[in-house]
Amino acid sequence: MALFQLSRRDALILALFALVVVTMPVWTAPFGANYPGLMQKFAIYAIFAIGFNILFGLTGYLSFGHAAFLGVGSYTAVWSFKLLTMDALPALLLAVVISGLFALVIGFLSLRRSGIYFSILTLAFAQMSYNLAYSVLTPITNGETSLQLTLQDPRLIDLAFTTRGAGLPTASLFGVTLSGLSGFYFCAVVLLIAFFFAQKVFASPFGMMLRGIKSNQMRMSYTGFNTRPYALTAFVISGMYAGLAGALLAVTDPLAGAERMQWTASGEVVLMTILGGVGTLIGPVMGAWLIKYFENIFSSFNEGILSRFFDFIPAPLHDTVVAIASKFVGEGWQLTLGLLFVLVVVFLPGGIMEGVRRIGALFRRGNPPKAGAMRVQPAE
Amino acid sequence: MTTTERNVVLHVDDVSKNFGGLHALSDIDLEVEEGQTHAIIGPNGAGKSTLLNVIIGRLAPTSGAVVFDGQVLTGKKPHQINQLGVARVFQTPEIFPDLTVLQNVMVPAFARRDGAFRVNVLRSVEREAALRDEAEAILEDVGLADRRLSHAGALSRGDKRRMELAMCLIQHPRLLLLDEPTAGMSRHDTNTTIDLLQKIKARGMTKVIIEHDMHVVFSLADKISVLSGGRIIAEGLPDEVRGNIKVQEAYLGGAHRLEAVH
Numbered sequence: 001m002a003l004f005q006l007s008r009r010d011a012l013i014l015a016l017f018a019l020v021v022v023t024m025p026v027w028t029a030p031f032g033a034n035y036p037g038l039m040q041k042f043a044i045y046a047i048f049a050i051g052f053n054i055l056f057g058l059t060g061y062l063s064f065g066h067a068a069f070l071g072v073g074s075y076t077a078v079w080s081f082k083l084l085t086m087d088a089l090p091a092l093l094l095a096v097v098i099s100g101l102f103a104l105v106i107g108f109l110s111l112r113r114s115g116i117y118f119s120i121l122t123l124a125f126a127q128m129s130y131n132l133a134y135s136v137l138t139p140i141t142n143g144e145t146s147l148q149l150t151l152q153d154p155r156l157i158d159l160a161f162t163t164r165g166a167g168l169p170t171a172s173l174f175g176v177t178l179s180g181l182s183g184f185y186f187c188a189v190v191l192l193i194a195f196f197f198a199q200k201v202f203a204s205p206f207g208m209m210l211r212g213i214k215s216n217q218m219r220m221s222y223t224g225f226n227t228r229p230y231a232l233t234a235f236v237i238s239g240m241y242a243g244l245a246g247a248l249l250a251v252t253d254p255l256a257g258a259e260r261m262q263w264t265a266s267g268e269v270v271l272m273t274i275l276g277g278v279g280t281l282i283g284p285v286m287g288a289w290l291i292k293y294f295e296n297i298f299s300s301f302n303e304g305i306l307s308r309f310f311d312f313i314p315a316p317l318h319d320t321v322v323a324i325a326s327k328f329v330g331e332g333w334q335l336t337l338g339l340l341f342v343l344v345v346v347f348l349p350g351g352i353m354e355g356v357r358r359i360g361a362l363f364r365r366g367n368p369p370k371a372g373a374m375r376v377q378p379a380e
Numbered sequence: 381m382t383t384t385e386r387n388v389v390l391h392v393d394d395v396s397k398n399f400g401g402l403h404a405l406s407d408i409d410l411e412v413e414e415g416q417t418h419a420i421i422g423p424n425g426a427g428k429s430t431l432l433n434v435i436i437g438r439l440a441p442t443s444g445a446v447v448f449d450g451q452v453l454t455g456k457k458p459h460q461i462n463q464l465g466v467a468r469v470f471q472t473p474e475i476f477p478d479l480t481v482l483q484n485v486m487v488p489a490f491a492r493r494d495g496a497f498r499v500n501v502l503r504s505v506e507r508e509a510a511l512r513d514e515a516e517a518i519l520e521d522v523g524l525a526d527r528r529l530s531h532a533g534a535l536s537r538g539d540k541r542r543m544e545l546a547m548c549l550i551q552h553p554r555l556l557l558l559d560e561p562t563a564g565m566s567r568h569d570t571n572t573t574i575d576l577l578q579k580i581k582a583r584g585m586t587k588v589i590i591e592h593d594m595h596v597v598f599s600l601a602d603k604i605s606v607l608s609g610g611r612i613i614a615e616g617l618p619d620e621v622r623g624n625i626k627v628q629e630a631y632l633g634g635a636h637r638l639e640a641v642h
Contacts, residue, residue, distance in 0.1 A: 002502040203504035205490050208479075212487050215476035222436065222474065223547070224462035224491035233499055 003200075010199045013281070017195060021188045025181070033297050036180040037252075041292050043187035044248045047194045049272040049284035051241020054201055055234045056270070057279035060214035064119045064266050065106065065126030069099040069239040071133065071261030073246025075140065078147045078256045085157040086169045088178055088186065088251045092244060099243020100236050107235035111228055114217070126266055133258035146257035171251045183252045190248060194241060195281070201237070202281060210234050211279075242269075275344055277353030286352050294337045301329035387414040389586050390435070390555055395444030397430055397610075404430045406610045408444070412555075412603075415584045417577075419597045421621075422607035428590045429471060431607065432557055435588070436468050437461045448555060459496050465554035469561050471590075473540035475547070477533030481524055484532045485515040485546050492551045515550060521579075522546045523572060538565040542573065549580065556580070558589040562596050574599050598622070 006014060020027075024042065028034040033042075052066050076098045077091035084090055110121040133141040141147055149168050158169075171178045178186050201207045212220050213227050220227050250256055259265075272291050277283025306322045306329065313321055328336045348354045392410035396403070405427045412418045420428050433439040435446050437458045446453040453461050467488075476484050489511045494500065519525045522542040527535065535543060541561060548556055561577070562570040570593065577600055581587070591597050597604065597618075604621040606614040614624045 002507075005504070005507075007504060007506050197501075200501050200504075203506065204501040205494070205503070205505055205508065206499050206501045208483060208487060208505055209490065211479060211483075212476050215478040216474060219474040219476060220487075221458040222462055222468055223488045224459050224496055224551070226457075226459050226496040229497045 006196075006199060007203060010203060014192070014196060014199060017282070017285075018192050021191060022185075024184075024188070031293065031297065033293055036184045038292065038296050039184045040187050040248075040252045041296070042289050043184065043191040044245045044252070045269075045272065045288040045292050046285040047187075047191050047248070048242055048245035048269055049276070049288040050194055050198050050281075051238040051245070052269045053238075053273050053278065053280075053284040054198060054210075054241065055238035056273055057284070058202075058207060058210035058214060059231050059234050061111070061114070061231055061235070062119045062270070063110075063122040063235070063238070064263065064270065065110075065122035065124075065129075066238065066242050066269055067261045067263070067265035068106070068126035068129040069103055069242035070246040070249070070265065071129065071256070071258065072099045072102050073243030074250045074256035074260055075133075075147055075246075076243070077247035077250035078149070078254055079140075081149060081155070081169075081171065081250070081254050082147075082153040083156060085155060086171050087157075088171050088173050090157075091171070091251060092190070092247045095243045095247030095250075096240045099246065100240040102243075103236045103239020104232070107232050107239065111231050111235065123263060123266070126261060127263055130258055130261040130263075133261060141256070141258060143258070146255050149254050168254075171254060178251055187248050187252065190244065194244065195285075198281060206230075206233075271341060273351075275341060275351055277351030280351070280353040283351050283353040290340075290352075291337065294333050298329055298336065299331070299333040301333075302326075305329075386411075388412065389414040389449055390588065391447040392431070392435065393445050393447060395431075395434055395441045395446065397427075397434055397439060398442045403610050405434070405441070408607075408610075408612060410605060410612070412586060412588055414586055415581075416602040417581055417587045417589060417600045419589045419591060419601035419604045420607055421591065421594075421597055421604060426607040427610040428607050429559060430610075432468070432559055432588070432590060436466065436557060462491070462551075462553075463496055465551075466557065467548035467551050467553035467555075468557040469541070469544050469548055469559060471559040471563070473537070473544045475532050475540055475544055477531070479532055480528065481519065481530050481532050481535070481543055482512070482515055482528040484543055485519060485550055486511055488547045489515060489550045515546075518546045518550050519543075521549070522576060538569045541565065542569070545573070545576070552585075554586060556585055556587045558587060558591075560590055560592060562591065562593055570596065 021043070024039050025034050028039065033039070048066075048070060052063070056062050073095035076095040080091040080094050106122065106125045110118055110125065113121060134143055151164075151168065155169075173186060176182060209220070209225060209230055212223075212225070213230060217227055246256075246260065249260070268291065272287035273284045274287070275290060276285065276287025303322060303326050306325050307318075310318055310321050310325070326332070344351060350357070388411045390410070390412035392408055395405055395408045397405040408431060410418075410431075420431065422428055430439065434441045435453065437453060437456055437460075441454060444454075448461075448464060448466060451464055453464070453466070476487065479487070486505070486508070493511070516525065516528060519528050522545055524539060524543055524546065527539065532540070532543060541564070545558075545561060558577075562573050565573065574596055577587070581600070587600075589597075589600065601618050604616065604618055605612050606621060606624075614621055616624070
């Protein structure tokens with residue numbers, strides 16, 4: 001079936017990516033990042049960034065309000081837990097649908113403008129959602145205390161089959177509890193499906209039309225394309241990805257707060273995408289992992305760890321080095337991230353993926369052209 | 381020839397366009413017959429590009445209307461006008477600089493096949509062999525076959541023009557508007573383009589062409605309209621226009637310029 005077909009190259013990339021994701025508990029160990037909570041975040045924010053890249057990377061429309069869809073996804077999932085069932089699938093499905101509808105409305109209004117005006121409109125709508133969640137919409141969002149599970153939740157579907165347990169329930173999949181590693185593997189499978197669909201979009205005529213819009217929207221119009229529904233579809237798809245990520249956050253920790261919708265969260269996904277490589281498939285994933293790593297691990301380094309790390313330096317210099325380095329870790333992690341971001345944008349405008357490509361090109365220059373390069377000029 | 385035999389496919393009906401107090405176009409009437417190449421010539425600032433912009437829907441006329449094949453184009457959006465079978469080559473090439481040459485030519489082919497909007501994520505572009513073959517054949521026609529995997533933004537200006545022409549041709553438009561299609565080209569490339577346009581003419585495609593190069597105009601045009609100061613000051617067969625004194629004063633700057641192209 002055409003739906004499940006990938007080119008050989010894409011199938012290989014998917015297989016390698018699956019291998020990397022599934023073995024994450026192994027290769028994150030040396031970095032001290034192999035605890036389930038963080039790996040869940042790696043998978044979830046990778047989905048968020050992949051989806052964001054479908055809009056920003058392909059159409060060039062820079063949204064500054066995608067955290068709103070993340071928040072909507074989380075709220076929807078928690079409500080699904082409260083009202084229906086602790087099973088994760090209905091929660092994900094509902095979250096994707098509701099955030100998609102939300103994206104349809106915001107996208108329809110925001111796409112009346114392009115460039116910076118589009119960005120400002122999305123930012124405005126997201127901040128509006130954030131503030132509404134704290135004020136008018138508190139019956140739905142539970143305001144500052146965040147939306148949480150309670151012992152009195154109706155959970156209509158669950159309680160029709162079982163009796164209420166003593167404590168708060170946890171999310172599950174067909175009866176299997178999703179916490180810790182099982183939670184991570186659930187997120188990982190969803191990530192792989194999300195990645196596969198992004199590959200389909202990138203390789204499809206639809207993806208090519210989106211690239212055309214980014215490259216020259218006016219030419220697209222004079223070529224016979226109605227560009228706005230194309231951009232809107234990309235916007236809705238990326239909103240659904242964000243909603244999916246938000247729902248997974250709720251699956252791994254059934255709690256939804258409005259701070260998830262704040263503009264800093266929207267900015268974070270922009271950073272992830274640019275850091276990794278706009279318009280590439282893998283780039284946003286790498287950006288997401290790097291930023292989440294910095295946020296969670298780098299920020300917990302203290303002078304004790306640094307002191308041990310710089311043990312090899314003789315005593316008089318040792319304290320100075322540790323003192324300087326300590327400014328860049330712990331609470332100073334954002335300084336390091338900022339410097340890294342500046343370096344990448346200045347020297348590698350295509351993000352980490354451009355660095356990978358350049359290194360690859362260096363290696364290829366040393367070798368004679370291979371069969372792959374021959375295909376560029378087939379016989380007439 | 382009686383009027384019933386003439387099949388007018390494009391009708392510019394009493395079009396005027398003002399920019400503030402400036403009358404860019406005044407009472408323009410133009411009839412383009414099916415299968416013919418209609419050249420519009422005139423000095424700089426005569427309103428030639430404005431007229432093309434009005435036809436293609438980029439500018440709304442202050443008064444008057446443009447009718448193509450019984451359909452009023454005025455007020456329609458650019459993509460709707462294109463879907464009716466009107467394609468345009470711009471004065472400054474409008475291409476997709478971030479895509480490859482082959483992709484640049486394939487994108488318009490999708491517009492022709494799938495219409496103004498279709499979300500197609502099931503089948504990859506790689507599997508669209510028929511469209512790719514067609515695009516490669518047209519690139520062969522315009523002489524860009526060996527550049528098909530290049531980045532379009534890296535092409536020379538002349539190559540960009542030829543690629544833009546290929547982008548229009550793959551749509552098999554019923555009406556092709558060309559805004560100085562050979563500007564910036566070498567003599568050799570110009571002649572190649574003339575040959576190409578003559579080949580298209582043999583297929584019966586209607587064309588409106590704006591051109592400064594009289595060699596190109598007299599090689600291709602079936603009919604010429606001379607625009608000056610936003611008005612049509614002369615119209616007729618190439619030989620009639622060539623002999624028209626008024627034209628020579630307004631545009632050609634005397635008979636010696638014309639002798640040069642004989």
